[in-house]
Structures are given as structure tokens and as C-alpha cells.
Amino acid sequence: MRPRGGVQWTLFGLFLVALVPVVGERYYVDLTTQILIYALFALSLNILVGYCGNLSFGHAAFFAIGGYACVILTTTYEVTLIISLGLSVLISAVAAAAIGYVCVRLAAMHFAMLTLAFSMLVWSIAIKWTPVTGGDDGFVGATLPDLISNPVSFFYFALLIFSTGLILLRVICTSTFGRAMIAIRENETRATFMGMDVRKIRLQAFTIAGAFAGLAGALLGLYNRGMYPESAFWTESGQVLIMVLLGGMHSFIGPVLGAAALYILETMINQYTEYWQIVLGVILLGVVLIAPDGLAGLLSGFRKRKDDSVTGVDSE
Amino acid sequence: MFGIYSKARRVFALEIIALVMGLGLFSAPSMSADTIKIGVLLPTSGGGASYGIPAENGIKLAINEINQAGGVNGKMLEYFIRDTKLKPAVASAAARELITKEGVHVLVGAVSSGVTLAMSEVAKQEKIILFAPISKSIALTESKFHKYMFQSSANTNIEGRVMAGVMKKVEAGKICATGYDYAYSHDFFASLESNLEEGMAIVDTFYVKLGTKDYNALISQLMGSDCDTVAGLIWGGGFVSMVKQANPFGLFDQKKFVWGAEVGSHEMSNSLKGDYPEGMWANSYDLWYSPLSDAHQAFLDDLAELEGQKETNMYPVTTYNAVKFLAKAIEISGGTDSDALVTALEGMAMETPLGPMTIDPETHRTETGEFWGPMKKIEGSDVLRMSPAEYVY
């Protein structure tokens, strides 16, 4: 990937997004804030899925951990915002490292299923640990510093966090570590015989992905002034996977597109019909069958070559 | 450089922006003319559909009625419904969208208390009234109370008290309590316990997780307890499953049963038919076969016409009343300013199909009752009915 190609465009894009509160109504400010949060979440997952080739089905666990950590810290313990944010990222990263340590021993579907198991464990704990998490009703009524308590200032706050996340993730993806992840995705055996400790690299990717998911979760918790167990449920992991798919894996910016498209789509269909499920379902079928490279693939008109040869694992 | 790097798929930020804007414009605010807009948040898909879809009928009926009578202060009412998907985060986002995009003046909803609590945060921030006709959690108007929150449901305080009255009637003796493991059941039983008469007590409490499908463990626990009466709060499909699984064990012949959570509704007895445990005391928001007054009968007739069936659902009356309260407040205050509406709603008394209701100016709650009575088989039908049904609060 060329790190320079598109930097100007990305900056320009962020600049345009920054104009939303200036030109758009309040609704668009809210909508964009929500999209930014989910876009960051999707970007973090794409580290694992798109770059490292690990299909995680429990990524929401870290989203929820970050979110709960942040609202609990700011509200229950009255920790200042910046420290809460930092700590929630740290907590998600530690959780991801611990869970990842176990999960990266497995490959493909077994990996996906174990991550699913862990995320459901996190979900059940969020529901049952009522004194801390608020239990089934969720943690309602988080406090926010005045500085970011109005929609526009929160929007810029979210945009700042998102941009930082985007740039950091971009740096990580174009780093030597990023190259190593791609190598593992393309051909794990070959990467091993280049001298890479594949498990450790996968664990590092898992931890980084978890940390950024936690950051996105923290933003969501602040935005909603609360965190709910649903954010750890398997459907949330499914939704963010769909975002990644919709936007296009193997593309850095694709998940941002996917998050925007899915979020807007869901909101829109809900506005027009009670039968949003059927409409969304048909659209997803269409994407999967007609445009499996997602929006990024469609937009750039780039057809991925058949990747039959990618798997070439040498054996006897 | 000279192309030594594989071609990353380049997506131009501009294209992203174009796409987002394009999709965004699609959903440009619907600027319908000068109407009063009500934002409605109900679960209309998945497991929540059985509550949300009937509840929407009450909104429709109230709005039709008001508009046919010329609207409020000359303005027509209009409602915008969003599916909460039973998810708090989805509901808060939808509530915000209704306020900022559709420009709704008031919010009505939702069903599950967790979802309503999340929406209440939005209402608080946006200074828009949230009227909760179904959610029973007392937290809405207690620990998480704020000025713009109103609750017209039969809340857990009232319900616990009313059930205590029923317990007296059935001479309950030792009681074991069972319900889903969440705030509603916990609050309800706390209220029940504090209202029980001398000589009655809750001796065992068994909680099961929300969404349980297999009730065998619970059934054994209930059969093993030496209580005389079971106080139950398992609702909806869970109640159906529980009853179906308990019948072969003969559980319902063993003890007396008093069941809250509106399992006395016609919908429930119609779905269980002959499998419904006869003699169980149950409750319901509304009963199509048990009109309280001419006004109630008129309401039921109108609803029957709207739903296309004589056996109407129980949920519509709750949302119907909510819309009526709000419309009256708008009429009195002469506009849609939230603070003026709050002032109008506080202490407001209104004639509803179920009799007079008053909003307490302090607590923002109403004294809402429910129909209570034992479920009996009737001639010529396999659907049980509450008989005699009494409206109590």
C-alpha cells in the first residue's frame, strides 16, 4: 500500500466532515457523530479481519469493555475525561491481550467461535454485575464535562478522537508490522519461514484492534451518556463485521465507508418502513452476491483477482 | 517511486463524502406543514413485535380521533414511529433522530424499561417530553427522574400493592415469587412484600434469566417449595413456554397462582387456549369483553374497527391514553413548548376509557389500574376469560 497516496484526500475528507456543523443541521451533526464512532469501531476490526486475516466474531466485547470502563470511570469514580479515555483504552487492550492470548492459538472458524464465546461471556458479566455496570438496564446517566456536552462540541471531540485513531491506525497499517500482518493474511506458512512469530504478531494485532475498539466504545458511552449490555452481544459483532464487508476488506478506508453506509441505511429504512429487516437483508444479499468487494471495490472499480492461489500451503 | 508497491485500492475521500451526502440527502427532513408531531418508539421487530405492533394501534386510534375532531388548536397530529429493536443504543439514536430531523414535539415509548431509560437520557438532554405508557420501572420516575419524564404505566409500586390485595383475596399464605431476573421483577416483589398483610410472606424467590426457553429447573423448584401460592411475573412468550412445560407436571393443580405481567390478556389466553391454567389469577391492561363504561365500550368499538377484529388487543389503551394526555396538554398550553407542556401535564386530570386518571405533579406518575381476576373456562369456547374481572389500582 502506498502510504502517501490518499493522505491529502483523507485530510481533505476530514476537513469536509469538519464542516458538517457549519453547513448542516443538527440532525446531520448527530448522524455524523454516530457514524464516526462506528467507523472507528469498524476500522479497528479491519486490522484483524482485513489486514491480519483473522475473522473475529466477538469484537464487540472490547467495544463494550471500553465503553463501560469510560462511563464508569467518569461517572462513578469522577475521573477526568482524558484519563478515563486513556484508561478505558488501556483496559480494553489488556482484556484483548488476555483473551487474544488464548484465541490466537486457533485458526479460521475456530478462532471466530472462541472470540464469540468470550464476547458472550463479557455480555453476561455486563448483565449480571449490576452494582458496577447497571445490569440489564445498562449504565444510564453518565456525566460529561461541560466542554463537550453540547452536540456540536461533542462532534468536534469525536472527530478529533476519530482522526487521531484514523491516523494512528494508518501509521500502524503502513508500518513494518502492517506488512507482517498482510504477509500472514496472504500466506501464514511463508511468513513463518521468513522468521516471523505468527502467533505473537496475531496477538499484537488482536490487542491493537481491541484497544481501538475500546476507544470507539468509550466514545459511544460518552455520546449516549450510558452503556448497555447489547453493545457486547453477538449481533453487535455481526453488525460491525457487516460494516467491514460492506465497505470492503483489504482497503484501509473501506470500513469507514461501510460504517457510514450501513448506519445511514439502517436509520433510513427504519424511517420508511417497519419491515427494515427484509429490506436490509435483501441489500446484504445483493452485496454478498454481486459486490463482494464492498463499496471500496465498487468505487475504485477494482476487481480483486481470484485468490485461489493465496492458500498454497505446502505439504507432502 | 516506480510502482514497486502493489496497487492498494484507492478510494477517494471525495467519493466517500459524495456517498455519505447522497445517502444523507435521501433522508432529508420531511418538512410536512404545520402539524404537531409525535415521535413514537416501539419494538416492531423480533421478540418485541408482539408488544410494539398492537401498541402502535392505540397511537393511530387516538390521532385519528383527534384529527377527525379538528385537531388540537387547529393543528393536525402526526406520528413518526421507529423500531427500537429492543436495544437501548438504537432507541436513543432513533429518539435523537426523531427530535432533530423530524422535529417531533413529544416522545412516546417504549416497552422495555432499559430502552426507555436510555431514551429518557435523550429526552433530558434535548428537553423534550418522554411519555412512557408501558415501561413499568420505577427508576424512570425515581432515581433517574427528570422534569421531562412522565410515566402513565401501572408502575411496580402500584402493581405490587394491587397484587398484595389479590393475595389477600385468595388467602395466599406462604408465597413463592418468580420472575425474570431484572429490575422490573426485583422492584415489583419489593413492593409486593411491603404491602402484604399480616400472616402472608414471600418465603422463596426464584429468578430466571430473561429469554429463558426451558423452565424445568424453575418448575422443579416451585414444586419443591412448600409455599401455598405462586406470585409470577414471567411474561409474553416465556409465560406460554412456562405453562406448556409445567402442565404435564401438574404444577397448576398443586398451588394457587397469582400472575402479574398482563398474562390475563385476551391475546395470551387466545394463544394458550385450553392449555391455560384455569383458576389462575391474572391481570391485563384492557379486556375487550369487560367494558367498564359506555366510554370504554365506545373505545373498544373504535379499536375493533381499526384492528379489524372484535377481540381487540390490550396494549392500545395505554398508548391511546398517552396521546390523549399529550394532546390535552398541547391544547391547554397553546403550543408545543416543552416547559409549558410540563406545567400543563403536572396535575392534569383526564377522563379515559378506563375512568379518570390524574398525573401527580410531584412524581409525574398516574394511578393506573389494571383488570384483575381469575381465569375461567366459558361455554362454547376454548379461550379462557377473566371472570369476574375487576379494574383495580
Add this chain to the structure above:
Amino acid sequence: MILNVENTSRSFSGFLALDNVNLQVAEGEMHALIGPNGAGKTTLFNVISGLISADTGTVSFKDRELSRMKPHQIVEVGIARSFQRVNVFPRNTAFENVQVAFIARNREHFKIFAAAYGKYTQEIMELLILVGMADDASTPAGELAHGKQKQLELAVALAANPALLLLDEPTAGMSIAETMSSIELIRDIVKGRNLTLLFTEHDMTVVFEIADRVSVLHHGQIIATGDGETVRNDPEVRRVYLGTEESES
């Protein structure tokens, strides 16, 4: 001896793929491992490189025991390998294929803030020039001709800076002309860089042309080791290769 395989056996669900193998490779030599299909050559490579573990026996490299090491640790101590079937990153360019190998060699695969762009350009281009692929740097590996992909694999293996190179059928699927030029290239590189080479090869002309020593593997056993002449005249080897036994299939 730089590589010492002692009494190594490995079976796959009852089938004995390696049967008490002993093999010594001296520093600086070019050692060919030959034998009919299914003789266990690739299995032996896999055991040495750590992809699979042996049931019994030891493998040591520069007097270090390899059996408990993971594949990537074995690469670190100085053994690089190629694969019989082409095994590159098909969607990445030749340049990138080699670059990843450099990153791994310099233990930079954990560095999240070290930009990969432009890294090792000079070293990579030198290597590509060395294997005769200077013009193919920007071609995705999957689009290269088969012979070129084999050469790319060689470059990738070299990038790890090994002391011992394990090449599994380096000329498989090549034309005669390609085979000759490629084998000369390998010889030049190995001699020029003072490497040790252990390779398997089906083309006997090639084997006897370049190998200093040859070992013959048959039914999982080493049946002969020695210089070309010795092995060629070994009665057991002649029996195996000249078909007095029907196990050739």
C-alpha cells in the same frame, strides 16, 4: 558439520515417512538429497525447518538442538527454506515479497511505528538484481512466470541471511534452459556468499553437475551418501533407480 540429523524417524498414521535417518551436511558444501517420489525428502525438510516434529532423533545446527524450536526460531538461527510448490504472496509485488523477508530478518515485524514504505529498497533491489529479477520488482508475484516465482522464492530465502539454505526442488516445473541457468545462479550465489546448501532435485544431471555430496533417501531411509561418483556406483542406489524394484510409482 553444520547440520547434523541423527536417528530421526517420523510416521504419519502408521506410515513410516522417515526411518532412522542420519544425515550430515558440512559447512560450505552443496548437498543434494535425492530419491524417488514419496521417499520422504520433503518430510525431512519439514522436520529440519520445524514445520513438523520428529517422533524420535535429534536435529542440530551448528551444535544447537533444533527439535524444540519453533519454525521462526529456526529461521533466526540461520536456516532458510523454499518450498516445492511455489509459495509466495501472490497479490504483493516481487519487491514487497522480499521486503517482508527483510522486515522479518531485522525483527521489525513487531514495530508498529516504523514505516515500511521505502524500507530496504537498496538491499531488496540488490537481491532482485542478484537473482535476475530487476525488471520484475513491480510485478505482482502471482503474475510472474513460474520460473521467476521460483527465483523470487530464492530471493526471499536469501533475504533471511541464512547460513544454511534448504531448497526443495528449486527447478521443479522449469524448462531445460531455465533449469540450467537457474542452477548456475544458485551455485554462484551459494559459493559467492559462502552458504551451505541442502537441496532436493529430481533432475540427475543437475545433481551430479553441482552437488559436492549426494544423499539418497528411499522409503524413509538414507541408503547412500557420498560424492557423485560413489553414489552413482552404489549397487543399492542402482537397484532403486534402475527399476529392479517396482516401487518407483
Add this chain to the structure above:
Amino acid sequence: MFIQLMNSLALGMNLFIIAVGLTLIFGVLRVINFAHGSFFMIGAYVLYSVVKRTGDTALGFWGGIVVAMLVLGFIAWLVERFLLRRLYDKEHLLQLVFTFALVLIVGDLVKIIWGPLQHSISYPPGFGGATDLGISRYPTYMLFLILSGPVIAVSLWLILEKTRWGRIIRAARLDRQMLSALGVNVKAVYSAVFVAGAMLAGLGGALAAPRLAVEPGMDALIIIDCFIVVIVGGLGSLWGSFFGAIILGVATIFGTLIFGEWEIVIVYILMVAVLLWRPWGLLGRIEEDRH
């Protein structure tokens, strides 16, 4: 205690009947089918429609189960033949999203066809009461479930072990390429397995229906349990899911009795623990399934 053991078995066998189709499909097609819960739901609803027409007769109930299976077989055939087939050589993620899309579509279709309210199906005639087992009386229908679990498991095992089709399916689990090299119509095998898996889901839905509320959302409730069963048992393993189901049954019943409402956490801890101990599940095959 005896009753609780029976309860665990009944729940376990009920789950096994539902989940076995999921593991069968994964074993051969390598697809995690999220729509399995939807197939289960359709099975229950179709049975409801049949019983509603026939009344509570034995023929209506047992015939309805056959109808439910046939309907699902047909739906699954359509889905496999015209849609899923295009995705076998694609990434896992596409297949997951595909089945997830089916979940959404079926969820709405069921609501449109059968309405949002709960329905209920009575026990078939003769199965509504309890049977005296000497030690205690126990619901007849649950005894029937306890017995039908092993019967289904053994018949599937016999089909897999003893018939030509079974041999082909087992071979397809191990090596697809080899199979097509041997001249077997692999496409037809896949089709058949998907149809069979869906029919088993329908059977599971229909058999479970008398004990459950038939309502929208029942798909989402069951799918997680199915996943736990097949993951704990080992993806693709018939007997694995059999024992996985029994373990989940025991964990759920005794978890509730011992830990009360904390049972929900216990079940997931157990699942994680099994996977830590045996990453491929109890009877799963260790495999290098890179994609």
C-alpha cells in the same frame, strides 16, 4: 435429583435435535449457518399452521412435522441452489453475512405471514400427561424427546457409516478435491447436505414447538444455544454435538439450581473453559483450516 437429571437430558436432547443440522452443514460445507435458528422457527410455524387446520389430532401433529420438514427442505434447496452455491469458494465472512441476511429476511417474513403475536401448539394426543417411571412421574412428551435424541443420533450415524451417501458425505468432510476427482457430483452432495441440515432444523423446531411459545424472535433465542452446543462438542462432529447438548442441558438445569440467576454466566464460563482445554471442542478434529 432424578427429575433434574431427566430435565437436563430432555433439554439436552431437544437442543441436540435442533443443533445437529448445524454441525452437519458445517462439517461438509464449512459454512456457519446463522439462519439455522430461522429454519428452526419456520419449522415451528409450519407445524402451527398445519395443526391449526387439522385440530389437535395425532395425524395433524405428526403429519405436520413431516410437512414442516418438507417445506424447509424445499426452501433450503432453493437457497442453496440459487444463492449459497456461489459463495463456497469465497471468504468465510461473505458466507456469514449471507446467512445473517437470511436471518433478517426470514424474521420479517414470519412476522408478515403469521403476525406478531405468540402462538402455541398443544402436545400431540397421548403425550400431554405424565408417565409413571416407578421412581417418579415424568412428562410423557419429554420422555419422548429423551428417547428421540439418541434415535436420531444413531440413525444419522448409521446413515453416515453404512450407506453409500454417508460415505460420500464423510469423504466430503475430509477432502473435497479428492471427491470430485473420484467423479462424485460434489455440488449435489453439498445441496443434499444443506437440505438435510435445514430439514433437521425444521424437525427440531417442530418437536420443540409444543413446549415453547411460537413467536417472532424465537430464532435469535435458539441460535446461541445451538452455537454453544456445536462449539463445545466440536464443529462438524455428530457425537460431539450429542454430548455438547447434554453438557449444556446439565449446565443450564444445575446451573440454575445451584447458582440461580448467575446461570447465564456459568454457561459461558463453561464454554470458554472447554475451549481452553480442547480448542477444537470435545470431539472436534484438529485441523489447519486456513482460509
